[in-house]
Amino acid sequence: MTGSWTLCLIVALLAPMGPTAQDSPASATPPMGWNSWNHFAEKVTEADVRAAADALVASGMRDAGYVYVNIDDTWEGKRDAQGIIHTNEKFPDMKALADYVHSKGLKLGIYSSPGPKTCAGYEGSYSHEEQDARTYANWGIDYLKYDQCSFGDMIKRQAGSDLDRAAAMQRAAYEKMHLAILKAGRPMVYSFCQYGLYGVWRWAPEAGGNLWRTTDDIKDTWDRMTLIGFQQDGLEKFAGPGHWNDPDMLEVGNGGMKRSEYEVHMSLWAMLSAPLLAGNDLSKMSPETKAILMNRDVIALDQDALGRQGRRIWVEGPMEIWVKELSGGKTAVAFFNRGESTMNFDPNLSALDLKGKHLLDLWTKKELVLDGSAGIRVPKHGVLLLEQR
Ligand code: GLA
Numbered sequence: 001m002t003g004s005w006t007l008c009l010i011v012a013l014l015a016p017m018g019p020t021a022q023d024s025p026a027s028a029t030p031p032m033g034w035n036s037w038n039h040f041a042e043k044v045t046e047a048d049v050r051a052a053a054d055a056l057v058a059s060g061m062r063d064a065g066y067v068y069v070n071i072d073d074t075w076e077g078k079r080d081a082q083g084i085i086h087t088n089e090k091f092p093d094m095k096a097l098a099d100y101v102h103s104k105g106l107k108l109g110i111y112s113s114p115g116p117k118t119c120a121g122y123e124g125s126y127s128h129e130e131q132d133a134r135t136y137a138n139w140g141i142d143y144l145k146y147d148q149c150s151f152g153d154m155i156k157r158q159a160g161s162d163l164d165r166a167a168a169m170q171r172a173a174y175e176k177m178h179l180a181i182l183k184a185g186r187p188m189v190y191s192f193c194q195y196g197l198y199g200v201w202r203w204a205p206e207a208g209g210n211l212w213r214t215t216d217d218i219k220d221t222w223d224r225m226t227l228i229g230f231q232q233d234g235l236e237k238f239a240g241p242g243h244w245n246d247p248d249m250l251e252v253g254n255g256g257m258k259r260s261e262y263e264v265h266m267s268l269w270a271m272l273s274a275p276l277l278a279g280n281d282l283s284k285m286s287p288e289t290k291a292i293l294m295n296r297d298v299i300a301l302d303q304d305a306l307g308r309q310g311r312r313i314w315v316e317g318p319m320e321i322w323v324k325e326l327s328g329g330k331t332a333v334a335f336f337n338r339g340e341s342t343m344n345f346d347p348n349l350s351a352l353d354l355k356g357k358h359l360l361d362l363w364t365k366k367e368l369v370l371d372g373s374a375g376i377r378v379p380k381h382g383v384l385l386l387e388q389r
């Protein structure tokens with residue numbers, strides 16, 4: 001045997017034999033769609049979900065790429081004598097709802113927990129994983145968000161301060177549902193939601209995750225959104241086609257932030273190759289909200305085929321510069337101003353190789369060429385988002 005064959009054999013033997021995200025379908029680019037939680041929370045009903053599906057089509061969002069209609073927590077009813085999960089009275093017929101959503105050219109997502117109870121106290125999938133995955137497949141579900149919730153208490157009880165045991169329990173629980181989905185035989189995007197615990201980005205793809213939350217929940221505030229978004233730096237090496245860091249769902253249109261702040265939110269999520277899951281009431285969108293959510297250039301930046309998550313290359317107090325490599329050898333650059341007044345970025349930033357290049361401002365659609373003579377002025381809580389053309 002030659003040296004290189006020996007090496008190949010060793011590499012093959014050392015390679016993880018478990019399930020991988022590549023066994024799962026879709027999500028070659030970050031998933032896009034809508035999720036019920038940020039706006040409707042525990043009140044969501046089937047009528048709200050149908051209205052969201054209608055609005056995705058009528059607004060043009062579906063055609064812009066938002067195809068997943070994801071029901072979050074509180075759809076769950078009781079289990080019957082055979083242990084099969086049923087919906088509660090808010091969702092009288094999940095199969096009919098899936099058929100409706102599919103008839104619109106959309107996909108349906110659902111939510112559960114590896115614990116016995118979900119975060120809102122509804123029925124989780126603990127010890128019913130295969131049964132639940134089969135039920136979801138029978139209904140026609142295309143996406144599962146699997147939320148830690150009460151499983152965290154089980155870990156605490158059983159692993160105590162043994163971190164390795166805790167991490168192993170955590171991973172095993174997510175892997176179990178991945179295998180259950182594979183066995184059920186219907187492709188589903190598999191979304192981990194355990195708030196970034198145990199360095200989830202390091203093991204989630206091998207455990208079958210197509211995306212994984214990296215933090216605790218977002219809120220519709222500037223402080224929370226920026227805290228979560230800007231802390232993604234460093235995680236870029238873990239993202240790529242089929243497996244994405246998830247800094248949580250969008251708050252655009254929920255009313256807690258100003259227009260420029262929502263533009264920062266959308267720009268940052270696009271630079272991060274984050275899933276774009278709108279979290280607002282789609283049936284009541286202002287033109288401003290539509291313009292932000294449906295900015296085709298910003299969506300294209302998020303969905304770039306190379307799948308390279310952007311990273312911070314420069315910081316000076318509240319001023320940050322992030323770059324993202326794009327397919328075709330191009331680059332996008334974002335100048336973020338997290339501060340409380342308009343700021344000028346230094347026009348001669350040596351870290352940037354964009355001088356003389358043709359750039360498009362993805363929000364104003366103006367073309368510009370940076371010549372190094374004028375400062376780059378960004379208003380407070382604002383962004384200048386540029387892409388090489
Ligand atoms: C957790 C998740 C949220 C949402 C709620 C539902 O807090 O992080 O995204 O799913 O549970 O109860």
